[in-house]
Amino acid sequence: MTILVLAEQRDGKVKKASYEAIKAASAVATQLNATVTAVLFGADEAAAKSLGGYGAAKTVFVADERLHFYANSAYVKSVAQIMEKEAADVVMLPATSLGKDLAPRLAVRIDGALAPDVTSIAVEDGAIVAQRPVYAGKSVIKVKINSAKQVFSLRPNVFSAGEASGTEAVVENFAPALDDADFVTKATGTTIASGKIDVAEANVIVSGGRGLQGPEHWPLIQGLADTLGAATGASRAVVDAGWRPHAEQVGQTGKTVSPNLYVACGISGAIQHLAGMSSSKCIVAINKDKDAPIFQVADYGIVGDVFEVVPALTEELKSFFGK
Amino acid sequence: MNIFVCVSHVPDTTTKVQVGGSGKEIDPSGVTYILNPYDEYAVEAGLQLKEARGGDVTLVCVGPEAVKETIRKGLAMGADKGIHVVTDAPRDSFGTARAITDALKDRAADAVFVGRQSIDYDGWQMCGLLGEMLGIPSISVVTKLDIAEDGTISAERDIEGGSETVTTKLPAVISAQKGLNDPRYPKLQGIMAAKRKPIEDVAPAPYENRVEVIEMTKPAIKEAGRIVGEGPAAVKDLVRLLHEEAKVI
Ligand SMILES: Cc1cc2nc3c(=O)[nH]c(=O)nc-3n(C[C@H](O)[C@H](O)[C@H](O)COP(=O)(O)OP(=O)(O)OC[C@H]3O[C@@H](n4cnc5c(N)ncnc54)[C@H](O)[C@@H]3O)c2cc1C
Ligand SMILES: Nc1ncnc2c1ncn2[C@@H]1O[C@H](COP(=O)(O)O)[C@@H](O)[C@H]1O
Numbered sequence: 001m002t003i004l005v006l007a008e009q010r011d012g013k014v015k016k017a018s019y020e021a022i023k024a025a026s027a028v029a030t031q032l033n034a035t036v037t038a039v040l041f042g043a044d045e046a047a048a049k050s051l052g053g054y055g056a057a058k059t060v061f062v063a064d065e066r067l068h069f070y071a072n073s074a075y076v077k078s079v080a081q082i083m084e085k086e087a088a089d090v091v092m093l094p095a096t097s098l099g100k101d102l103a104p105r106l107a108v109r110i111d112g113a114l115a116p117d118v119t120s121i122a123v124e125d126g127a128i129v130a131q132r133p134v135y136a137g138k139s140v141i142k143v144k145i146n147s148a149k150q151v152f153s154l155r156p157n158v159f160s161a162g163e164a165s166g167t168e169a170v171v172e173n174f175a176p177a178l179d180d181a182d183f184v185t186k187a188t189g190t191t192i193a194s195g196k197i198d199v200a201e202a203n204v205i206v207s208g209g210r211g212l213q214g215p216e217h218w219p220l221i222q223g224l225a226d227t228l229g230a231a232t233g234a235s236r237a238v239v240d241a242g243w244r245p246h247a248e249q250v251g252q253t254g255k256t257v258s259p260n261l262y263v264a265c266g267i268s269g270a271i272q273h274l275a276g277m278s279s280s281k282c283i284v285a286i287n288k289d290k291d292a293p294i295f296q297v298a299d300y301g302i303v304g305d306v307f308e309v310v311p312a313l314t315e316e317l318k319s320f321f322g323k
Numbered sequence: 324m325n326i327f328v329c330v331s332h333v334p335d336t337t338t339k340v341q342v343g344g345s346g347k348e349i350d351p352s353g354v355t356y357i358l359n360p361y362d363e364y365a366v367e368a369g370l371q372l373k374e375a376r377g378g379d380v381t382l383v384c385v386g387p388e389a390v391k392e393t394i395r396k397g398l399a400m401g402a403d404k405g406i407h408v409v410t411d412a413p414r415d416s417f418g419t420a421r422a423i424t425d426a427l428k429d430r431a432a433d434a435v436f437v438g439r440q441s442i443d444y445d446g447w448q449m450c451g452l453l454g455e456m457l458g459i460p461s462i463s464v465v466t467k468l469d470i471a472e473d474g475t476i477s478a479e480r481d482i483e484g485g486s487e488t489v490t491t492k493l494p495a496v497i498s499a500q501k502g503l504n505d506p507r508y509p510k511l512q513g514i515m516a517a518k519r520k521p522i523e524d525v526a527p528a529p530y531e532n533r534v535e536v537i538e539m540t541k542p543a544i545k546e547a548g549r550i551v552g553e554g555p556a557a558v559k560d561l562v563r564l565l566h567e568e569a570k571v572i
Contacts, residue, residue, distance in 0.1 A: 010483075069487075070487065072451070072454075072460075072461065073460065076455070096483060097464065097480070097481060097482040097483055097487075098482070100447045100463065100464075101450075101451060101461075101463045101464070101480075102451070103448070103451065104416075104447075104448040104449075104450070104451030104452045104455070105451040105452075105454060105455040105461065107417070107448075107452070108417075108420075108451075108452055108455035108456055109455055112533070113415065113417050113533035113534050114416070114417070114448060114534075115534060116445075116446055116447060116448055117445065117447065129537060133542060134443065134444050134445060134539075135334065135336075135340045135349065135443060135444075136336045136442065137542060138339075138340045138541075138542070139340060139342055139349065139539050139540065139541055139542065140539070140540050140541070140542050141347075141444075141536050141538070141539045142536070142537045142538050142539075142540075143534050143535060143536055143537060144534075144535050144537055145533060145534055145535075146531075146532070146533055146534070146535050147533045184460055184491055184492055185460040185461070185462065185489060185490070185491040185495075186489065186490060186491075187487045187488065187489050188488050188489070188490055189487070189488045190482065190485060190486065190487045190488070191485045191486050191487075191488075192484045192485035193484055193485055196484060197484075198483040198484040200483055201483055201484075204571075228572070246501055246502055247481065247484075247485075252336060252442055252445075253360060253361075253442070253501060260571045261565070261569075261571040261572070271336055271337065272336050275336070278545075281571070282565070282569045282571045283548070284561065284565070285548075290550070295547060295548065295550065296545075296547050297545055297547075297548070298547075298548040299548040299549070299569060300548055300549055300551050300561055300564055300565070300569070301548055301549070301550045301551060302550070302551055302552060302553070302554070302557045302558070302561060303550055303552075303553045303554075304553055304554040304555065304557070305554070308554060308555045309554060309555050309557070309558065311555075312555035312558045313555075313558040313561065313562070315558075316558045316559060316561075316562050317562060317572070320562050320566070320572070
């Protein structure tokens with residue numbers, strides 16, 4: 001049995017979420033006596049080999065230039081062809097913007113079903129079971145797919161990729177059979193804010209809320225974030241007020257994040273905010289109200305004024321990092 | 324133009340949810356339901372397309388009798404009519420998409436709008452499921468949309484760190500992301516008119532869920548963390564704890 005993992009790269013660099021998915025798939029594969037085959041569109045052979053370090057025995061490498069930019073119809077067709085060639089019934093992929101777009105179309109194409117954005121995956125009685133929070137994190141469901149063909153998308157930053165082992169994957173080149181009609185839908189370009197880490201992919205996030213009182217105080221958040229090498233996030237109150245772009249909003253109607261460290265400054269901790277960040281590994285809250293709900297989920301809290309605590313914390317971290 | 328907007332009926336996030344007796348879904352008693360917030364952007368996009376090109380906007384919702392309330396909310400915004408696929412048994416996303424696809428089969432849809440996600444199960448699936456089942460293109464998480472006279476679509480969708488420009492052709496499924504537009508508020512007149520707009524009931528074909536919920540549980544309650552201290556004096560201890568105990572710096 002083979003589990004296929006769709007690895008994702010951007011500008012030739014494999015995304016960390018892909019390593020996480022391969023690693024998680026290998027753990028499942030071990031229990032099912034299966035092997036993991038990765039699929040990589042673009043990048044280069046060295047990148048394709050490197051996927052072996054996380055547990056892929058083989059990488060199916062697709063170098064077709066037409067797939068340089070994402071085209072969901074062409075990607076779906078290609079992956080379906082690879083599944084057939086590899087006799088794979090199960091596909092796992094990171095629940096990134098690409099993965100979330102691709103996974104449902106793929107599930108229908110292969111006449112299977114999708115368990116999206118899962119935060120844990122295991123084998124029970126020979127079947128793959130997955131878990132994920134629903135209803136803004138107010139409950140958790142455990143699901144199983146009853147069709148033979150199964151697609152799982154894995155929430156980024158939740159599964160650990162660990163260190164690469166140094167093992168290389170066997171690379172097999174594959175040219176999917178595609179025609180022009182498969183490219184009716186295609187991405188023609190991307191606009192990426194340069195030098196900025198997206199909150200959805202960041203390991204460390206410093207977020208600000210209405211407690212900051214106005215956009216003119218945002219440099220406090222930025223200063224702490226720069227010191228930590230963090231991305232900046234925001235509550236919806238701040239985004240709605242126009243202080244920060246929607247791309248930075250964390251929460252149910254913003255982005256779901258699970259960094260190693262999440263620092264919430266002047267954020268009350270409304271349920272919709274928690275829905276987006278409560279799976280963070282370590283949460284720090286700074287709030288002047290000791291009864292703010294954010295302290296219920298925080299690992300460490302400081303009760304105090306952000307205008308005093310945040311600059312002091314930034315200074316303390318600077319000396320800690322020897323900056 | 325035949326414009327369809329799929330709307331979903333979801334619990335308001337501020338209402339309490341409890342796991343129901345089956346242990347597999349929530350107990351709906353005492354829960355306040357709303358029109359899924361992303362579907363407001365989807366309805367608005369449908370209305371704007373109609374205003375630009377003519378035609379009509381039909382809302383589609385799959386669910387029990389109670390979802391009519393949500394269809395009426397969309398009608399109050401200005402949609403022309405509704406299709407209610409009446410189901411009592413909970414359906415997985417695949418089954419919901421199947422039911423919508425069957426309902427749209429003979430209606431020559433030019434454009435189908437859905438929301439980025441429904442805020443109950445946060446599936447983010449419907450756009451792709453419908454696109455594939457209907458055999459037409461799909462673009463998800465759209466923040467900017469331009470549909471030319473000849474049906475060429477140019478859209479921007481959110482991706483990590485920025486946006487992606489995607490082109491395709493009508494008929495297509497589009498999922499609406501916040502930022503796509505400013506949804507209009509229903510006016511009193513619209514609310515009154517909505518009561519008289521037609522909602523067609525449709526019975527779906529039988530369907531067996533492909534994704535089985537084994538159990539629904541309350542999340543493990545995290546122990547409330549530690550208050551390290553008050554004011555700037557506490558930062559030294561915090562940095563030490565982050566380094567020595569949490570090992571995150
Ligand atoms: C359908 C729906 C979806 C939503 N989606 C999201 C979402 O995705 N993300 C999201 O964040 N919200 C979301 N919300 C909004 C959410 O309910 C809250 O309104 C929002 O999170 C509040 O933002 P806030 O914590 O910044 O502001 P507030 O709740 O106003 O909290 C400000 C906090 O700052 C503290 N404070 C004030 N001054 C200081 C100071 N000088 N020093 C220290 N602390 C100070 C206060 O004690 C308070 O706790 C959603 C709401 C709805 C209805
Ligand atoms: N039961 C339903 N009936 C009609 N449309 C739905 C239903 N559930 C979800 N949708 C649509 O699909 C979108 C995405 O939902 P989901 O994939 O469940 O997150 C929603 O914003 C709605 O537009």
